[in-house]
Amino acid sequence: MQRTLTTSLASKIRQRATVQGWVHRRRRLGSISFLVIRDRSGLAQVVLGEHDDHRQLEQLSEETVVSVEGTVTANPKAPGGLELTCPRITPLSEPAATPPAELWRPSLNTTLPVFLDHAPVLWRHRTQQATWRLAAASVRGFRQALDTLGFTEICTPKLVGTSTESGANVFTVDYFGRRAYLAQSPQFYKQIMVGVFERVYETGPVFRAEPHDTVRHLAEYVSLDAELGFITDHRDVLAVLRKALAGMVSEIQAGAHDDAELIGASLPEVPEEIPTIHFRDALALVGADPSEPDLAPDHERHLGQWARRQYGSDFLAVEGYPASKRPFYTHPEPGDPRWTNSFDLLFRGLELVTGGQRLHRYTDYQRALAERGEPTGPYQSYLDTFRHGMPPHGGFALGLERWTARLIDADNIRRTTLFPRDLHRLAP
Ligand code: AMO
Numbered sequence: 461m462q463r464t465l466t467t468s469l470a471s472k473i474r475q476r477a478t479v480q481g482w483v484h485r486r487r488r489l490g491s492i493s494f495l496v497i498r499d500r501s502g503l504a505q506v507v508l509g510e511h512d513d514h515r516q517l518e519q520l521s522e523e524t525v526v527s528v529e530g531t532v533t534a535n536p537k538a539p540g541g542l543e544l545t546c547p548r549i550t551p552l553s554e555p556a557a558t559p560p561a562e563l564w565r566p567s568l569n570t571t572l573p574v575f576l577d578h579a580p581v582l583w584r585h586r587t588q589q590a591t592w593r594l595a596a597a598s599v600r601g602f603r604q605a606l607d608t609l610g611f612t613e614i615c616t617p618k619l620v621g622t623s624t625e626s627g628a629n630v631f632t633v634d635y636f637g638r639r640a641y642l643a644q645s646p647q648f649y650k651q652i653m654v655g656v657f658e659r660v661y662e663t664g665p666v667f668r669a670e671p672h673d674t675v676r677h678l679a680e681y682v683s684l685d686a687e688l689g690f691i692t693d694h695r696d697v698l699a700v701l702r703k704a705l706a707g708m709v710s711e712i713q714a715g716a717h718d719d720a721e722l723i724g725a726s727l728p729e730v731p732e733e734i735p736t737i738h739f740r741d742a743l744a745l746v747g748a749d750p751s752e753p754d755l756a757p758d759h760e761r762h763l764g765q766w767a768r769r770q771y772g773s774d775f776l777a778v779e780g781y782p783a784s785k786r787p788f789y790t791h792p793e794p795g796d797p798r799w800t801n802s803f804d805l806l807f808r809g810l811e812l813v814t815g816g817q818r819l820h821r822y823t824d825y826q827r828a829l830a831e832r833g834e835p836t837g838p839y840q841s842y843l844d845t846f847r848h849g850m851p852p853h854g855g856f857a858l859g860l861e862r863w864t865a866r867l868i869d870a871d872n873i874r875r876t877t878l879f880p881r882d883l884h885r886l887a888p
Contacts, residue, residue, distance in 0.1 A: 466497060466504035469532050469542050478529045479504050479544065480552065482584070483520050485564040493517055495549070496539075496564065497528060498584075505543040506530060516549060522563065523556035523581070561585070572872055579879055580888050590719035591876055595682075595864045597716035598708040599663050602684050602858075605707025609700065611659040611686065616649035618665065622838040624648050625787055629669045631679075642667035645857060647789070648842040650687040651818060654853045655845055661686040663860075673883055675872040676757075676810065676862060680881040687855030694791075694801040694817045697854040698734055698777055701805065701813060705775070706730040708863070725867045728774040728807070735771040737763070739780040739799065753785040755804070755811075764809025779803040781816075788828045791817035791854070801854070808866045815856025822846040 464477040481499035488494075493514050495506040506528050508514055520526060530544025560578035561570050568575070568585040575582055582588060603613065619640050623630040624647040631642040646662050653660045662685045670677040688700060709727050712720055720727060737745070743752055745766060746759040755763070755778065767776035780799040783792060793799035802816025819825055825843050829836050836843055864876035874880040879888055 463527075465501040466499050467501040467540070469504060469540070469544075472532045473534060473542070475532055476529060477532050477544070478527060479506075480527045481525070483522050483524045483526055483556070485522060486517055486520060488514065488517070495520065495528075495547075497526065503539055505535075505538045505540075506547045506549070507533075507543050507545050508547065509545065512547065519551065519555050520549065521555045521558065523559050523584075524551055525553035525556075526551050559584075572874060576874060576880065576885065577888075583878065587723050590716075590723045591864065591868060592878065593716045593719040594712055594723075594725055594867055595860055595876065597712045597714075597719075598860065598863060599682075599684065600715065601708035601711025602661070602663065602704050604711060605704045606659075606661045606686060606700075608707075609659065609703065611661045611688070612653075612657040614646075614650065614653050614657075614660045614662050615664065616643070616646040616653075616662060618643045618667070620648075622648075622842075629671070631667050631669045644668055645683060646685050647787075647857075648839075650685055650855060651789070651850075651853065652842065652845045654687050654689045654855075655848065655850050658689040658851070659687070671883070675874075676865075678861060678873060678877060678880055678882055681862075681873075681877070682860035684858040684860055685855065686857075687853060689851035689853040691817060691852055691854050694779060694803055694815065694854055695736075697815050697817065697856055698736070698803060698805075701815060701856050701858075702730060702732075702734050704858075712867075720867075723868055726869070727867065731771070731773050731775065734775045734777050734805070735767055735773050736777045736779055736803070739778055739782065742778045753782045757810075760806050760811055761809040764806050767806070774808050776806045777803045778806065786816070788825070788832055788834065789818045791819055805856075805858075807863070810862060810866055812862050812866070813856050813858045815854065817852065817854035820846065820850045820852050 463480050464472055466479055479497050481497045484496040484498040486495055491510050493508040497504050527550045528547050530547035533543055533545045535543050559581050561568055563585050568587055620643045623641055623644055625644045630644055633640045643666055645666050650660055665680050666683040667680050670679055709730055742763055743750055746762045763776055767773045780793055781802050783800050786800050786802050791801040793801055804811050805813035825846055861873045861877045865873045870876055
């Protein structure tokens with residue numbers, strides 16, 4: 461018999477139907493037993509009455525996978541108003557071992573270390589499923605928004621020969637006896653591909669050898685990247701980012717509304733124009749030393765609160781970051797090369813996106829690297845692209861786990877990561 465999803469049983473009322481899934485919960489009440497089955501769509505109740513064999517339940521521990529054929533029967537007291545009666549239950553797995561937490565309870569009250577240790581089973585909990593569906597809907601919305609804007613999706617190498625972002629946080633790999641790196645970002649390739657398609661995006665893993673333990677850093681995270689040609693400056697990039705964010709929110713509303721509600725996610729309103737402040741003014745606003753090259757997490761929190769008060773916005777773009785703190789490919793601010801045409805987007809007081817305009821002339825790259833005392837050799841195949849005609853361009857990258865963490869107000873980015881990689885974890 462064909463499988464019916466638990467949420468489609470209404471179409472089979474008074475008929476025999478087969479559901480397949482996990483034993484979510486068993487309960488015995490006198491001469492009646494209840495079995496709740498969970499599949500990808502929801503839950504269904506199975507009733508064993510006086511004439512059924514209740515001993516079989518002993519073998520059907522929670523999380524055992526079963527196939528249940530039964531008669532779809534209306535019962536206003538059952539979840540969804542339906543239940544399966546006169547069931548024939550066939551186990552499809554061995555009796556499952558006791559799960560590390562009771563998955564049928566409405567919330568999963570485990571500490572973070574316990575959750576991470578037992579993630580393969582605990583991700584089955586409904587609230588965890590909902591958390592990941594927010595991430596999945598966000599990626600879908602990102603793709604849809606950029607597809608609509610004429611972007612082409614690309615997939616670039618994760619094994620690379622040079623680091624892309626400044627800094628030492630790069631993993632080294634033995635590549636057939638040569639030194640290679642895990643890509644810190646698709647930065648060089650997405651720029652190169654602007655020369656092919658004008659507008660490109662990529663969603664995929666990137667790797668950062670983060671040597672410190674923080675609630676906002678992972679050693680591997682999902683980066684939502686975009687890059688586009690024929691821009692005037694970084695403000696054009698910001699306008700595309702606004703559309704991508706709006707697409708992410710509307711796809712959550714359309715495709716993961718119930719999940720968002722179940723876990724109390726708070727979806728932001730994406731303003732028509734994202735408010736912007738210059739880095740210099742941001743430092744002054746938070747009372748930081750004007751020579752500071754970056755914003756500290758506390759500064760970001762403070763600025764997030766200010767944007768909320770000043771503009772009623774969960775988003776604030778800080779533009780003009782000092783050149784000294786930005787990678788060599790960053791375009792300087794016209795008229796004042798101490799600053800750059802780049803930005804960070806803060807979402808509820810946390811850096812969510814980095815983006816900006818890039819250099820697009822070969823000679824500018826040569827000069828930028830020389831000024832930093834860096835050789836051009838390691839970057840030659842990337843740099844050569846600029847000898848063959850590249851338009852003014854720019855782009856951005858958004859950290860997926862940070863986004864979902866802020867949506868559900870998680871205290872740690874690891875709560876929204878399927879299997880976090882950090883200083884201490886390589887398994888599960
Ligand atoms: P950046 O290095 O700032 O920029 O990264 C972009 C965004 O990625 C997220 N992020 C992280 N998330 C989790 N763990 C980490 N260790 C981590 N590091 C960064 C943040 C951040 O804003 N090539 C540029 C982007 C560009 O200019 O297009 C880049 O990678 O949300």
